[in-house]
Amino acid sequence: MLKEERREGVGDSVMLRGLKVIAVAIRTEPRVFTASVLASALYGTMTVGSSWALGWATEHAVLPAFREGRVEGGAVAAAALFIVGVAVLKALGVMGRRILAGITQYRMQAHSRRDVTRQYLRLPLAWHHRHPTGRLLSIAHSDVEAAWAPLAPLPMALGVILMLVTAAVAIVVADPVLAVVGFLIFPAIALLNLDYQRRLSPLAMRAQQLRAEVSEVAHESFDGALVIKTLGLEEAETARFRERAAELRDANIAVGRIRGLFDPLLEALPTLGVLAVLLVGSIRLESGGLQAGELVQVAYLFTLLAFPIRALGWVLAELPRSVAGWSRMRDVLDATGSMEYGTARLAGRGPARVEIEHVSYGYEPGAPVLKDVCFRVEPGRTVAIVGPTGSGKSTLTQLLVRLIDPDGGAIRIDGIDLRELAKGELSAAAALVPQQAFLFDDTVRGNITLGLPIPDDEVWAALRLAQADEFVAALPGGLDTRVRERGATLSGGQRQRIALARALVRRPRLLILDDATSSVDPQVEQRILHGLREGTPDSTVIVVAYRMATIALADEVVYLEQGKVVAQGTHEELLAGCPGYRDLVTAYAREEAERAAFGRGTDLESTGEEAMA
Incomplete structure (x- = not known):
């Protein structure tokens, strides 16, 4: 729907x-919009009709009462019905x-x-890497x-154009002379509106841009709350937000x-027109060229002109804000x-x-992260990426599940290129x-079944396979326990095990673990990995690992190393034949030994689990 609209020309004016x-809105919602304009037209017509009602009541009820010294009930009743009927139609x-304007x-x-959200989901992860999350949220909202x-006041503006014409x-029918006097204000109003738009447009567009920037800073602050709190950067972050907010x-x-300057002027011009009409009208009334009812009607009609202009x-x-918002939305x-x-x-x-064949990928042009990567994983095997x-x-793990596509080469599952698979197959x-397990503000069950x-x-x-059954059973509500936003009530290792259970419950044919047990203590990790070997015979497992065990x-x-496959083989073969591999894994092993010696590597999450229990 909206995606089919072409971008406006750069040289077009803001208006x-x-x-x-x-x-675009009129073409998308023609029926509701037309009905809202018709309702506004009814309001505008009846607003003018109220002047006719007042003029008729003045001629047939008020003035006869002054001349004859008595009031006729029929004339008063007719005037009242006329005025009330017009008022009811005006209210409708x-x-x-x-x-209807609100519905539109x-x-x-x-x-x-919906269009923006569908586009966000359709665009690849590589596109999202280049666009801040705060900006994307600002586009979808602000x-x-x-x-x-503009759709809120638009039907009223279109309807009151009819009111203006009517x-x-x-006014012309009532007295052409007064019409000429009053209409002299229209050229002045047109010039004032043009100057108003010229001054307001750049300011309004800048304000809309700054709304997005404030949203970006706020979202970044929320996401980085842990870093900000632990490093004591609250004042610096507050100052950064304060600068954008200012x-x-x-x-x-x-x-x-600008609005405060021009709005009073736009309202003052019709008032000046009314004063001119009353001045000239009183002269014509004394000369007999105009009836009192006609003067009342014309003066009242000129007081109504301020509203259509507003x-x-x-x-x-x-x-201007509409154009800025539309332009940013169209960019998406x-x-x-x-x-x-x-x-x-x-x-x-x-x-x-x-099968991974000559795969290359880079987040930025000319800066490849992976270069000509080739290796093969046979069904049912467990392969560690180190x-x-x-x-x-x-x-590489993102390429394997096609969150991104390689710049060169191909990745195949069962001999089929991932790009050839139907949607949902992979x-x-x-x-x-x-590694960073994400949990929704939902129950444990909801986070696993989704x-x-x-x-x-x-x-x-x-x-049980994820070694999470014991701590989940100890939670106050078991599977029905809510874990709050991002799993705030769980430790890091508990969140990782819930995320692992989420994957395992789907019985995948290919299970990829990107350092998915980094927050789990080594003993629990060993039980998880042994359980995976025994409990997932229908899965091929690829695991990004650091620990030698x-x-x-x-x-x-x-x-x-540096985006290339340097060596491939068993752990023992690489220890013996690849110095870089040997230095890396033994360095991790030494670090774990040192942590254990200082009593810090025995149970990284015991405090969190005991608290939850």
């Missing part, structure tokens, strides 16, 4: 671009206009948020709201100043780099065969457990 954005127009605006916001902000015709405040104040001003004031909807899927299916059962920091191990066959209809006995079986359990080791 023209804003009108194009509004046109107000209700219909506001309700909120529907367009919903359409846009920019979407700004893009459709009032102008009624810029946004100043930008909003600048917008407010309504148009509200729409024009929202257009027009983004390229989506993952294309094929039609191939994985027909095999049991452990998967994995390498120093920055050698590309985590990048996620049904492979599971990745990352909405799938998985029986509790299978959930408990997965928890973990690596020794693998059937084969692939050693990476």
